[in-house]
Amino acid sequence: MSDHGFAVRLQGVTKRFGSHTAVEDFHLEVPRGVIYGLLGPNGSGKTTTIRMIMGILNPDEGSVSLFGADPDRTRREKVGYLPEERGVYKKMKCLELITFLGEIRGVPRAEGRRRGGTWMDRLGIGSWADRKVEDLSKGMQQKIQFIGTVIHEPELLILDEPFSGLDPINQDVLEEIVRDFHARGTTILFSTHLMDQAERLCERVCLISNARKVLDADLRQLKAAERKGVIAVEFEGPDEWLRGPEIDRVEPVEGGLHLLLRDGADHQAILRRGVDAGARFLRFELVEPRLHEIFVRHAGVDAAGDAGVPAGVGAAATFWEDDR
Amino acid sequence: MILPEVRAVIRREYLQRVRSRWFIAATIIAPLFMAGLVILPAYFAGQGEQADRDLAIVDGTGVLYERLAPMLEEAGWNVTEERWRSEVVTELRRAVADDVIGGFMMLDELTLETGEAILYTRSRPNPIRQLTLRSSVSRAALGFQLEQRDVDVEAMLSGGELRVEMLSAEDGSDAGDPQFFVAYGGSFILYMVILLYAISVMRATLEEKTNRIVEVIISSMKPWHLMLGKIIGVGAVSMTQMAIWLGLGVLAFASGLPALIAARPDMADLSEIAEALPGIGLIALFVGYFVLGFFMYSGLYAAVGAMCNSDEEAQQAQFPILLLLVVPIIMVIGVIENPNTPLSTSLSLFPPFTPILMWARVAGGQVPAWQIGLSFLLMALATVGIAWVAGRIYKVGILMAGKRPTVPELWRWIKEA
Numbered sequence: 001m002s003d004h005g006f007a008v009r010l011q012g013v014t015k016r017f018g019s020h021t022a023v024e025d026f027h028l029e030v031p032r033g034v035i036y037g038l039l040g041p042n043g044s045g046k047t048t049t050i051r052m053i054m055g056i057l058n059p060d061e062g063s064v065s066l067f068g069a070d071p072d073r074t075r076r077e078k079v080g081y082l083p084e085e086r087g088v089y090k091k092m093k094c095l096e097l098i099t100f101l102g103e104i105r106g107v108p109r110a111e112g113r114r115r116g117g118t119w120m121d122r123l124g125i126g127s128w129a130d131r132k133v134e135d136l137s138k139g140m141q142q143k144i145q146f147i148g149t150v151i152h153e154p155e156l157l158i159l160d161e162p163f164s165g166l167d168p169i170n171q172d173v174l175e176e177i178v179r180d181f182h183a184r185g186t187t188i189l190f191s192t193h194l195m196d197q198a199e200r201l202c203e204r205v206c207l208i209s210n211a212r213k214v215l216d217a218d219l220r221q222l223k224a225a226e227r228k229g230v231i232a233v234e235f236e237g238p239d240e241w242l243r244g245p246e247i248d249r250v251e252p253v254e255g256g257l258h259l260l261l262r263d264g265a266d267h268q269a270i271l272r273r274g275v276d277a278g279a280r281f282l283r284f285e286l287v288e289p290r291l292h293e294i295f296v297r298h299a300g301v302d303a304a305g306d307a308g309v310p311a312g313v314g315a316a317a318t319f320w321e322d323d324r
Numbered sequence: 325m326i327l328p329e330v331r332a333v334i335r336r337e338y339l340q341r342v343r344s345r346w347f348i349a350a351t352i353i354a355p356l357f358m359a360g361l362v363i364l365p366a367y368f369a370g371q372g373e374q375a376d377r378d379l380a381i382v383d384g385t386g387v388l389y390e391r392l393a394p395m396l397e398e399a400g401w402n403v404t405e406e407r408w409r410s411e412v413v414t415e416l417r418r419a420v421a422d423d424v425i426g427g428f429m430m431l432d433e434l435t436l437e438t439g440e441a442i443l444y445t446r447s448r449p450n451p452i453r454q455l456t457l458r459s460s461v462s463r464a465a466l467g468f469q470l471e472q473r474d475v476d477v478e479a480m481l482s483g484g485e486l487r488v489e490m491l492s493a494e495d496g497s498d499a500g501d502p503q504f505f506v507a508y509g510g511s512f513i514l515y516m517v518i519l520l521y522a523i524s525v526m527r528a529t530l531e532e533k534t535n536r537i538v539e540v541i542i543s544s545m546k547p548w549h550l551m552l553g554k555i556i557g558v559g560a561v562s563m564t565q566m567a568i569w570l571g572l573g574v575l576a577f578a579s580g581l582p583a584l585i586a587a588r589p590d591m592a593d594l595s596e597i598a599e600a601l602p603g604i605g606l607i608a609l610f611v612g613y614f615v616l617g618f619f620m621y622s623g624l625y626a627a628v629g630a631m632c633n634s635d636e637e638a639q640q641a642q643f644p645i646l647l648l649l650v651v652p653i654i655m656v657i658g659v660i661e662n663p664n665t666p667l668s669t670s671l672s673l674f675p676p677f678t679p680i681l682m683w684a685r686v687a688g689g690q691v692p693a694w695q696i697g698l699s700f701l702l703m704a705l706a707t708v709g710i711a712w713v714a715g716r717i718y719k720v721g722i723l724m725a726g727k728r729p730t731v732p733e734l735w736r737w738i739k740e741a
Binding site for chain 2: 051054055056057075076079081083085086087088089090091092096100101103104105106145148149
């Protein structure tokens with residue numbers, strides 16, 4: 001099959017660092033024009049995957065193609081890349097840095113300056129154009145870097161944890177910009193460990209845990225398919241009935257609990273057991289699971305810690321904390 | 325011709341550096357500092373308070389003053405002759421005590437025989453002036469004695485002469501002291517400038533790597549192109565700096581030196597420096613040795629910067645390369661003194677040593693043209709080889725985090741890249 005319909009296509013990609021496998025037999029197909037979320041706890045292999053797409057790392061096995069072609073030839077002009085670790089030339093003036101980043105991707109200087117100026121105005125930092133980057137706050141430097149990422153009007157945006165380090169207001173600004181690019185037909189692939197963000201933005205998601213793909217699906221279909229898996233309850237009275245075999249996990253949410261069910265669980269039986277135990281239900285409802293819950297169902301809470309990856313263990317804990 | 329992204333890197337590297345305060349300071353102040361280092365001591369040595377320079381001479385021999393006076397005048401003293409009388413001496417003692425004159429010197433029959441004289445003064449003159457006085461007195465006494473024996477005093481006292489007749493077939497002129505100065509000074513400048521700018525390349529590479537901007541840049545251009553752009557950019561900065569230095573130097577000699585000599589005639593010796601200055605051809609060779617030396621070493625230093633993760637690591641890792649530059653600078657005097665021994669010739673043709681050692685021989689003026697041509701050919705080949713190896717290390721290293729590679733790991737990078 002021709003892969004021209006895909007902005008990104010990974011086939012059987014594996015990357016090892018010494019004895020540690022960072023990404024294993026990974027397949028990914030990002031159709032053109034979608035917003036695609038690459039989700040998973042820190043240390044699960046998101047950044048390694050992105051670095052292989054960007055040619056910063058070479059996969060040990062498997063292949064990468066962008067727009068159905070050799071990535072080395074398409075990358076420069078068609079792809080905008082925002083790495084997780086934010087790097088800038090601190091001594092340069094903001095607009096010069098932006099112009100430079102455009103220039104190495106084939107945007108003429110005058111055009112780069114013009115676009116850079118427009119973007120800086122749009123992001124509310126227009127008055128800083130001639131200031132040195134080091135004079136700016138971290139958040140503003142991140143904006144400069146983002147402008148540098150999109151200055152050549154790429155067809156594919158690859159953003160590694162784009163929302164980390166931004167305050168809520170700027171997270172909203174960035175979200176809006178991402179939607180804007182999407183409306184213009186740009187393909188967007190971004191990684192995040194913030195499930196709420198992904199839930200709002202993505203059309204498709206790919207869940208990674210321990211170097212492996214756990215799930216890869218259209219978000220709306222996924223949620224519909226998983227609908228039977230979560231019950232929202234509010235009740236008064238005893239709660240020992242929650243420890244039944246068909247309930248995998250209990251998650252506190254705003255105004256009650258979410259019960260994550262095992263496959264094939266009978267919710268009627270659960271309700272009956274609750275009533276028998278003397279619980280007075282205010283609410284008992286099959287709900288759309290949150291993305292976070294879907295991930296827990298498929299990967300398991302401990303999944304991130306299993307491989308004994310030092311970076312993953314502590315980080316995985318934060319991952320779950322973040323989401324509550 | 326040049327890829328637009330490489331041009332962008334060169335342009336950025338050049339403008340960022342040339343506009344920096346550091347560059348302006350180093351370019352303008354360094355030569356002033358160097359000039360100051362050379363000229364000021366000479367100036368101060370000749371300078372003194374006017375009273376110190378007034379010297380009375382009480383000549384008991386009646387023959388020494390006429391010989392001594394011109395020598396001392398030339399060295400910057402104002403001399404007056406006083407008669408050998410006790411009341412004169414008493415008066416002079418008071419004049420010295422009151423700081424009216426700097427001192428007075430007593431010459432007597434013993435001076436004629438042994439060259440011994442007595443200087444009465446309030447403050448001990450500096451060693452150079454003491455030496456000048458001592459040698460002037462002994463030369464005056466010697467002159468008188470020789471004249472008694474009908475000897476050509478002038479010739480003998482000017483130190484005689486050794487005329488060197490070259491019998492070898494090799495072209496080139498004989499190397500005198502000024503050439504030694506140009507050879508040694510030039511080698512040293514080459515050493516400093518090559519090291520300075522090669523290390524700049526290393527630091528720039530390291531900085532890009534540690535702050536991770538390199539990930540963005542590498543995703544839009546080949547690592548090899550980035551390295552090339554940086555080296556050319558930094559190289560252009562160094563050429564700019566040297567052009568400014570050269571311009572300032574020419575300006576200083578064209579206007580400053582005559583002015584200085586006019587103001588202080590006793591420093592007329594400085595005009596000899598101008599005669600020793602290298603000509604256009606030699607300057608072109610100097611630039612040539614610098615450019616190729618810079619390319620060789622900046623390639624090596626870029627590789628070091630790419631494989632390290634911190635300044636400390638880089639400091640250690642650069643040591644073997646630093647040795648390649650330090651060894652020739654240690655050997656340079658030996659090579660200048662024995663420019664055409666087989667050892668000097670072969671060492672100076674070893675490309676990493678060539679900029680410093682071959683320059684030293686060339687500036688001495690005794691190198692056959694074919695050796696100069698060969699040295700450039702070998703350096704060009706070495707540059708290509710280094711670029712190939714360094715480019716591979718750079719490509720792998722620039723994106724590699726973690727610990728510095730061992731030598732076997734480096735070898736694998738070179739093979740696999």
